[in-house]
Amino acid sequence: MSSMTGPSSQKPSAHFIKTDFVRKKERRELMAQAIFFVMAVLMIVPLVLIVSYLVYKALPILSLEFLFKVPTRGMRDGGIWPALLGTVYLVLISLVVATPIGVLAAVYLNEYARESWFTRIVNLAVVNLAGVPSIVHALFGLGAFVVFAGMGRSILAASLTLAIMTLPVIIASTKESLASVPRSFREACWNVGATRWQTIRHVVLPNSISGILTGVILQVSRSAGETAPIMFTGAVFYKAIQQGDVFAYGLLDQCMALSMHLFTLSTQVPDVPEALPYGTAVVLLVTVLSVNALSIIFRVYLRSHRKW
Amino acid sequence: MNQPVEFSIQTKGLNLWYGNFQALRDVSLNVRHGLITSLIGPSGCGKTTLLRCFNRINERYGSVKTEGEIKVLEKNIYDSDISLIELRKAVGMVFQRPNPMPISIYENVVFGLRLHHERSELHKADLDVAVESALTEVGLWKNTKDRLKENALTLQLEQQQKLCIARLIPLKPEVILMDEPCSALDVDGTRAIEELMFRLKGRYTILIVTHNMAQARRVSDECVFMLLGELIEHLPTEELFSNPQNPKTADYIEGRFG
Ligand SMILES: Nc1ncnc2c1ncn2[C@@H]1O[C@H](COP(=O)(O)OP(=O)(O)OP(=O)(O)O)[C@@H](O)[C@H]1O
Numbered sequence: 333m334s335s336m337t338g339p340s341s342q343k344p345s346a347h348f349i350k351t352d353f354v355r356k357k358e359r360r361e362l363m364a365q366a367i368f369f370v371m372a373v374l375m376i377v378p379l380v381l382i383v384s385y386l387v388y389k390a391l392p393i394l395s396l397e398f399l400f401k402v403p404t405r406g407m408r409d410g411g412i413w414p415a416l417l418g419t420v421y422l423v424l425i426s427l428v429v430a431t432p433i434g435v436l437a438a439v440y441l442n443e444y445a446r447e448s449w450f451t452r453i454v455n456l457a458v459v460n461l462a463g464v465p466s467i468v469h470a471l472f473g474l475g476a477f478v479v480f481a482g483m484g485r486s487i488l489a490a491s492l493t494l495a496i497m498t499l500p501v502i503i504a505s506t507k508e509s510l511a512s513v514p515r516s517f518r519e520a521c522w523n524v525g526a527t528r529w530q531t532i533r534h535v536v537l538p539n540s541i542s543g544i545l546t547g548v549i550l551q552v553s554r555s556a557g558e559t560a561p562i563m564f565t566g567a568v569f570y571k572a573i574q575q576g577d578v579f580a581y582g583l584l585d586q587c588m589a590l591s592m593h594l595f596t597l598s599t600q601v602p603d604v605p606e607a608l609p610y611g612t613a614v615v616l617l618v619t620v621l622s623v624n625a626l627s628i629i630f631r632v633y634l635r636s637h638r639k640w
Numbered sequence: 641m642n643q644p645v646e647f648s649i650q651t652k653g654l655n656l657w658y659g660n661f662q663a664l665r666d667v668s669l670n671v672r673h674g675l676i677t678s679l680i681g682p683s684g685c686g687k688t689t690l691l692r693c694f695n696r697i698n699e700r701y702g703s704v705k706t707e708g709e710i711k712v713l714e715k716n717i718y719d720s721d722i723s724l725i726e727l728r729k730a731v732g733m734v735f736q737r738p739n740p741m742p743i744s745i746y747e748n749v750v751f752g753l754r755l756h757h758e759r760s761e762l763h764k765a766d767l768d769v770a771v772e773s774a775l776t777e778v779g780l781w782k783n784t785k786d787r788l789k790e791n792a793l794t795l796q797l798e799q800q801q802k803l804c805i806a807r808l809i810p811l812k813p814e815v816i817l818m819d820e821p822c823s824a825l826d827v828d829g830t831r832a833i834e835e836l837m838f839r840l841k842g843r844y845t846i847l848i849v850t851h852n853m854a855q856a857r858r859v860s861d862e863c864v865f866m867l868l869g870e871l872i873e874h875l876p877t878e879e880l881f882s883n884p885q886n887p888k889t890a891d892y893i894e895g896r897f898g
């Protein structure tokens with residue numbers, strides 16, 4: 333039994349002592365960690381800088397009044413009410429149009445569609461449309477809604493253009509949420525004789541709704557910030573409405589919008605007090621960030637009330 | 641005419657393709673009514689696929705083409721007057737990983753009833769009775785009667801698996817298909833499920849897929865061996881294990897491959 337090698341045949345030795353190789357690995361590990369940390373910090377720095385710079389510059393003008401007053405003295409004074417209201421109209425209407433279409437299309441693609449050339453083309457289109465620059469959507473909106481459909485330059489045309497722009501992203505994010513519902517839940521449902529619709533209604537949607545809504549809400553901030561798609565299709569430099577009037581715009585009216593207003597103030601009007609564009613920027617930023625925050629809170633809420 | 645059915649499931653010349661891949665080849669099988677039949681064979685030989693044929697649930701898994709005849713309780717399930725909903729109520733399935741819904745224990749048991757009845761037809765008292773008798777039948781009632789409102793995912797795995805069986809019972813199934821129902825469970829859980837199968841035997845026809853030879857031997861009356869989509873051998877369990885006719889069966893049960 334001379335060939336026997338086992339713990340008993342040899343004196344055990346402690347081979348778990350640091351070698352140079354191990355030390356080198358440990359140094360690398362530390363270095364990697366440090367680099368990742370620095371990058372994460374670097375990412376936050378510009379954000380903090382931008383926000384504090386904007387707020388600092390806008391400080392002289394920021395007040396509740398600023399929100400509800402209309403621009404005066406050829407836009408060199410007053411508030412931003414028409415632009416704020418216009419943005420709210422545009423975003424809400426585009427959402428009302430894009431959400432049902434996008435969510436239902438995604439349900440079809442994820443739950444019903446079989447692998448075929450048709451679904452492959454649709455999926456390809458969704459992915460590619462999501463990457464089309466907004467100025468292209470703007471031109472499409474101009475041709476399709478303003479001119480061809482005869483809506484003229486109006487809130488309706490601009491909202492529809494925004495809807496077209498957000499639709500593919502809503503479809504993509506909804507599909508992802510649906511796909512994250514475990515297959516086993518669906519199987520459980522199918523095997524007690526549920527139809528596809530019952531499965532979607534009772535199992536798939538309740539378990540993916542938080543992801544779907546988050547995806548939709550994130551598109552709010554995207555459409556609120558875009559200038560190009562609305563510039564050609566319904567947003568104007570100036571529109572006279574009553575200060576604080578919530579129902580000032582009709583569907584076929586033109587409107588002002590925050591993003592557009594910012595552009596106008598900074599490039600088109602001479603002698604604007606510096607605080608004015610910065611104030612507008614802060615309002616735009618706060619609107620967008622608070623919508624995002626809302627979506628996060630909402631998600632956390634739904635998660636904690638989710639039943640698994 | 642009134643004599644009891646001899647076979648719950650009969651297939652003749654069953655072929656099945658996933659796209660271009662043929663997963664079942666000319667499978668002809670008669671599953672005896674009221675008994676436990678086990679299905680063994682190496683990974684990927686088509687056991688799950690075969691089970692899924694019997695309630696036509698395969699059709700929900702992408703592009704599947706089926707050829708041949710399948711009869712459940714002597715009725716061809718590809719006839720045009722077949723209701724898939726009723727078929728799936730009659731032929732229920734239990735999975736490898738227990739998959740209760742993320743809702744309460746109570747709601748899990750009545751889930752099927754709620755799907756198939758209008759809200760106005762369902763009375764609380766009836767549902768309560770259904771829950772009690774289903775949970776009693778699978779031996780869960782004593783442990784869960786005070787926590788019916790709790791999320792089913794708080795149960796132990798073994799209890800979850802029993803719940804998945806209980807979920808089928810209110811739909812009055814004839815056949816229960818079990819796809820490796822114990823592979824996620826420990827020894828005690830496995831024993832508990834096996835005991836449950838013995839209690840259910842007779843009232844339901846049970847078809848169980850297992851990778852565990854000892855389990856197949858313990859629980860089943862008849863045993864089917866499959867290989868690469870083909871049915872190699874179907875014999876009474878004791879005979880198949882003690883005296884297999886086909887050398888491939890012998891190789892497999894003696895652990896020479898698989
Ligand atoms: N939805 C599907 N699409 C395409 N191929 C599939 C699908 N489901 C199963 N297959 C293939 O069909 C064959 C049989 O699969 P099946 O799941 O029936 O095997 P199994 O015997 O249950 O295996 P296991 O013991 O691992 O569960 C495998 O080769 C598998 O890759």
Ligand SMILES: [Mg+2]
Pocket residue numbers: 687688689819
């Ligand atoms: Mg399987």
